[in-house]
Amino acid sequence: xxxxxxFDFTVDKAAKKVFITREFDAxxxxxxxxxxxxxxxxxxxxxxxxxxxxxxxxxxxGGRRFYxxxxxxxxxxxxxxxxxxISPKTNFKMFNCFADADENPQLPGSEWDYTFSEQxxxxxxxxxxxxxxxxxxxxxxxxxxTEGYKASMTxxxxxxxALSGK
Amino acid sequence: MQPIGFVFKNIIIMRRDIFQAxxxxxxxxxxxxxxxxxxxxxxxxxxxHITRQSVSKHLRILTECELIKPEQQGxxxxxxxxxxxxxxxxxxxxxxxxxxxxxxxxxxxVLATIKKQKK
Numbered sequence: 001x002x003x004x005x006x007f008d009f010t011v012d013k014a015a016k017k018v019f020i021t022r023e024f025d026a027x028x029x030x031x032x033x034x035x036x037x038x039x040x041x042x043x044x045x046x047x048x049x050x051x052x053x054x055x056x057x058x059x060x061x062g063g064r065r066f067y068x069x070x071x072x073x074x075x076x077x078x079x080x081x082x083x084x085x086i087s088p089k090t091n092f093k094m095f096n097c098f099a100d101a102d103e104n105p106q107l108p109g110s111e112w113d114y115t116f117s118e119q120x121x122x123x124x125x126x127x128x129x130x131x132x133x134x135x136x137x138x139x140x141x142x143x144x145x146t147e148g149y150k151a152s153m154t155x156x157x158x159x160x161x162a163l164s165g166k
Numbered sequence: 167m168q169p170i171g172f173v174f175k176n177i178i179i180m181r182r183d184i185f186q187a188x189x190x191x192x193x194x195x196x197x198x199x200x201x202x203x204x205x206x207x208x209x210x211x212x213x214x215h216i217t218r219q220s221v222s223k224h225l226r227i228l229t230e231c232e233l234i235k236p237e238q239q240g241x242x243x244x245x246x247x248x249x250x251x252x253x254x255x256x257x258x259x260x261x262x263x264x265x266x267x268x269x270x271x272x273x274x275x276v277l278a279t280i281k282k283q284k285k
Contacts (some may be wrong), residue, residue, distance in 0.1 A: 007270065009263040016189065019264075022270050026277040034273055126274040 006124070020127040028118035031125060033087045035114060038065065046070075061086050066103055081112075082103055091115045108132040184255060187231040192216065193224050197247060202235060206245035 006023040024031050034040045038057035046052035049072045057065040063083050068076040078099045085093040096107030113128040189195055192214065199205060199213060211221040225245060227232040233251045236243050 005274070007267065009266060011262075020266060022266075024270075024274065024277055026281060029265060030280060032275060040276065043276045045269060095282055 007121075016131050018127075018129040018131070020129070022125050022127075024123045024125065025121075026123055027121060028089055028116055028123045031123040032116055035116075035125070036092065038067075041065075059083060059086070066099070068101075076101065078103075084111075089116060097115075172249040184231050184233065184251065187228055187233055188255065190224070192220075193228055196221075196224055196228065197233065197252075200245050201247045204237065206242045206244055210245065 004039055005025060006021060008019070008021040011017070011021045012019070034044065036059050038054040042052045042054055045053075046069050046071075047103075051070045052067060053070055054065060054067040057063075057067070059065070061083055064085075065081040066078070067081075068078045068083055070076050080097055080099045080103065082095045083092060084095055087090070092114050094112050095109055098106045100106070107133075110132070111130040113130075115126040117124050117126075188197070195214070196210060197228055199210060207218070207221060207225060209220050210225070214221060225234065225236075229245075231234060231251070233248055234245045235248055
């Protein structure tokens with residue numbers, strides 16, 4: 001972890017957009033690969049203890065990545081990413097939506113725009129996510145927390161609130 | 167109990183509809199209006215070029231999400247903002263930000279490992 005690297009996260013609720021900027025201490029071609037090659041993506045996109053498993057990835061315009069976020073209990077949450085535009089090592093765009101295990105998409109989805117630039121050996125990635133509904137963004141959170149875990153947390157929260165007299 | 171309470175306080179369990187409530191521009195405008203002072207449905211409707219009926223519908227949804235609260239004062243109902251609920255939205259966004267932070271830290275490690283292998 002390097003705390004000197006830029007990280008900016010803003011949400012424009014009116015435009016239903018999320019803007020993320022992050023700097024990485026690596027050359028552009030390597031960072032580009034980390035975002036566009038399945039074997040590298042699977043190493044970092046899942047928030048631990050979840051793991052990412054790419055069933056197939058065809059990185060070309062019109063191509064798709066079909067992958068699952070897998071919980072420690074083995075529960076799979078499938079999603080499809082369809083590449084809509086690619087300018088090598090500069091920019092790519094995709095449409096992302098959740099899916100079932102048979103590749104049937106669950107709409108609505110979100111539109112992602114990634115821009116890459118390098119300066120002094122550091123690479124900046126700018127991500128814009130457009131969501132048709134803000135409510136949908138909540139599903140991304142759910143990937144990090146199973147229903148059972150959430151329920152037990154609510155119970156614990158209530159218990160703690162009761163104990164502290166709030 | 168204090169340390170445990172501190173750890174789990176950050177995990178926010180939320181009803182889906184809060185975000186539907188703020189995703190609508192008219193409802194956001196209503197929230198901004200009554201953030202300044204409690205208002206009656208008539209007074210709120212005066213600020214919009216939409217029907218009273220449609221204002222009532224928005225007020226109903228906001229009330230159901232517990233973002234606003236109706237209060238009877240004499241013959242009139244005044245709606246006021248539930249500041250606590252609004253704060254939950256910010257906390258939720260903070261969680262979203264944290265997930266990204268975690269992901270990117272993982273990517274930092276992957277990049278560092280690859281760089282080492284190349285040397």
